[in-house]
Amino acid sequence: MKTLLKFTAITLAAMLPLMDSAQAANEANWKIGRVYNRLVCNACHRLDDGKVVSPYERNKADWQVYFAADSHDTTGKANPSAKYYMGTDYRESIKATNKAAAKFLKMPNAIMEGHVIEFYLRGAKDSDTPARCQ
Numbered sequence: 001m002k003t004l005l006k007f008t009a010i011t012l013a014a015m016l017p018l019m020d021s022a023q024a025a026n027e028a029n030w031k032i033g034r035v036y037n038r039l040v041c042n043a044c045h046r047l048d049d050g051k052v053v054s055p056y057e058r059n060k061a062d063w064q065v066y067f068a069a070d071s072h073d074t075t076g077k078a079n080p081s082a083k084y085y086m087g088t089d090y091r092e093s094i095k096a097t098n099k100a101a102a103k104f105l106k107m108p109n110a111i112m113e114g115h116v117i118e119f120y121l122r123g124a125k126d127s128d129t130p131a132r133c134q
């Protein structure tokens with residue numbers, strides 16, 4: 001019994017840091033979202049009349065609605081789904097000319113969506129750290 005307890009304690013101690021870093025890898029990270037938005041999303045927005053999209057354009061609640069509805073361009077010039085542009089299929093299609101897409105190629109779609117949405121919420125107009133865009 002004593003040995004078993006000791007074993008459990010050691011195993012837990014060894015596993016905790018691993019769990020922490022696994023969790024950190026899956027946690028929404030606005031910095032990754034910012035890089036992706038700048039180098040993938042706005043790479044295209046810049047082409048289109050040069051207008052970049054910035055988190056500052058909406059309040060947090062509005063961004064939540066926007067991403068939950070998976071809205072995007074309604075003019076018909078681009079894909080109507082913002083998720084499409086966060087996904088691996090799109091990254092795959094531009095990886096030859098877009099370094100950020102190549103770098104994040106393997107990141108699961110849901111994880112990337114978390115990063116990008118976190119960036120928009122963090123920089124929203126009514127947030128503590130409103131962010132106009134680069």
Ligand code: HEC
Pocket residue numbers: 037040041042044045048053072073074075077078082085086116
């Ligand atoms: C292939 C080109 C392209 C890519 C890539 C792209 N977009 Fe867009 N996006 C557009 C176009 C075109 C519009 C419409 C611009 C306009 O209104 O004239 C737009 C508009 C938007 C708008 C403004 C819509 C509104 O109603 O205010 C947001 C927000 C947006 N995009 C977010 C994103 C995000 C986030 C990504 C990356 C995950 C992304 N876009 C990737 C082409 C793109």
